[in-house]
Amino acid sequence: MHIAIIGAGISGLMTALELIEQGCSVTIFDQQQVGKAASWAGGGILSPMYPWRYDPAVNALAKYAKPLYQTWNEKLAPQTGIDFQIHETGMLIFDEDDFDIGLNYAKQHHEPLQHAEYIQREQLEQINPFIHKKYTHALYFPHLANARNPRVLQSIQRYLKQQPQVKILEHCPIEKLNIQKQKLISVTDLSGQTHHADAFVIAAGAWSKHWEKQLNIHIPVEPIQGQMLLFKTPENWLPTMCMNKVMYLIPRMDGHIVCGSSMRQVGFNLSLDENIKNNILDACFDMVPELAHFPIVQQWAGLRPSSPNGVPFIGQAPFIENLWFNFGHFRNGLCMGAASAKLLRQLMLNQTPLENPDAYSPLRLMS
Numbered sequence: 012m013h014i015a016i017i018g019a020g021i022s023g024l025m026t027a028l029e030l031i032e033q034g035c036s037v038t039i040f041d042q043q044q045v046g047k048a049a050s051w052a053g054g055g056i057l058s059p060m061y062p063w064r065y066d067p068a069v070n071a072l073a074k075y076a077k078p079l080y081q082t083w084n085e086k087l088a089p090q091t092g093i094d095f096q097i098h099e100t101g102m103l104i105f106d107e108d109d110f111d112i113g114l115n116y117a118k119q120h121h122e123p124l125q126h127a128e129y130i131q132r133e134q135l136e137q138i139n140p141f142i143h144k145k146y147t148h149a150l151y152f153p154h155l156a157n158a159r160n161p162r163v164l165q166s167i168q169r170y171l172k173q174q175p176q177v178k179i180l181e182h183c184p185i186e187k188l189n190i191q192k193q194k195l196i197s198v199t200d201l202s203g204q205t206h207h208a209d210a211f212v213i214a215a216g217a218w219s220k221h222w223e224k225q226l227n228i229h230i231p232v233e234p235i236q237g238q239m240l241l242f243k244t245p246e247n248w249l250p251t252m253c254m255n256k257v258m259y260l261i262p263r264m265d266g267h268i269v270c271g272s273s274m275r276q277v278g279f280n281l282s283l284d285e286n287i288k289n290n291i292l293d294a295c296f297d298m299v300p301e302l303a304h305f306p307i308v309q310q311w312a313g314l315r316p317s318s319p320n321g322v323p324f325i326g327q328a329p330f331i332e333n334l335w336f337n338f339g340h341f342r343n344g345l346c347m348g349a350a351s352a353k354l355l356r357q358l359m360l361n362q363t364p365l366e367n368p369d370a371y372s373p374l375r376l377m378s
């Protein structure tokens with residue numbers, strides 16, 4: 012079976028990976044460079060932040076993130092030479108209102124990744140000596156990890172390019188779906204060229220709404236801008252991820268620290284805002300004052316594909332038998348990405364799904 016995938020972020024690339032492992036061939040289209048949109052811009056935390064604030068359907072997929080990315084990394088790294096750098100730093104949360112809720116969530120769910128401990132200052136200092144003195148206690152998630160998302164994307168892309176059954180077309184925006192009798196026959200790109208396949212996947216992230224007119228359905232996906240800052244500290248300087256009031260610090264193995272983030276609905280606008288930068292800085296220095304001694308080496312913004320309750324659309328499109336969706340992952344597309352793609356592959360190939368797919372069904376778009 013030959014499958015055309017529109018969008019080469021984590022959703023499209025992981026879907027391609029899953030499908031070729033099952034013997035399919037794929038063509039992947041991206042309107043820009045592969046893996047340079049939201050999936051590049053994100054922080055790579057392999058869990059929803061404050062999972063108890065999310066719909067259970069989000070956590071149901073996110074729980075697979077760490078083991079699935081570890082498995083893929085073991086398979087891909089020897090062939091691509093790129094390590095995902097899955098960094099098991101754990102995370103400290105300082106929002107006091109979440110302490111009891113977080114501990115109860117951990118008790119109820121028994122998921123190893125969401126194991127949580129309430130810790131006092133003495134233990135806090137042992138775990139992370141750089142936390143501001145005013146924080147006398149915290150909630151500690153020792154098993155949470157982050158992956159270096161740009162490397163994940165690079166590695167998958169390199170691996171896919173090595174496979175003869177994969178074709179990647181960059182700077183190739185798909186404009187039109189050519190539908191006949193409830194079947195998608197082909198897609199047409201901006202230059203007017205037509206591309207045929209047996210089945211098609213839309214994994215277009217924040218741009219997914221583009222298809223609502225042609226499909227005659229309402230697609231409630233909007234771009235929500237998030238701004239980030241990158242610091243460079245010595246290697247392994249900050250031992251844990253830190254979070255307070257939805258602002259976070261994510262240490263990479265080589266000493267880079269990703270700090271973010273904001274939420275703004277400003278269309279497809281990637282411009283940086285000085286006030287937001289200052290808010291991020293204030294929040295990060297409030298947690299880790301010594302960070303102020305290190306340089307900011309990069310700043311950027313990305314566009315999250317929002318969706319109602321943050322639950323992505325994964326499954327068969329309404330009315331079209333060979334069109335499939337994998338979009339709308341909002342704030343958790345990296346942590347849900349590996350399991351979303353696996354679930355979609357299982358649905359497309361009529362295999363037993365890893366989770367009940369109903370919560371993600373695109374048929375929601377018709378209600």
Ligand SMILES: Cc1cc2nc3c(=O)[nH]c(=O)nc-3n(C[C@H](O)[C@H](O)[C@H](O)COP(=O)(O)OP(=O)(O)OC[C@H]3O[C@@H](n4cnc5c(N)ncnc54)[C@H](O)[C@@H]3O)c2cc1C
Binds near residue numbers: 312337342
């Ligand atoms: C600042 C920020 C921080 C984040 N932090 C985290 C985090 O720590 N953990 C986490 O799990 N998630 C995080 N996220 C969310 C996560 O990044 C997204 O949910 C995820 O990347 C969405 O992946 P995607 O592949 O669906 O979309 P994208 O990565 O945006 O990819 C979609 C691709 O489709 C292409 N495309 C669109 N339309 C067309 C077309 N017509 N033709 C051809 N190509 C097309 C686009 O060019 C793009 O490359 C963060 C996001 C941001 C912005």
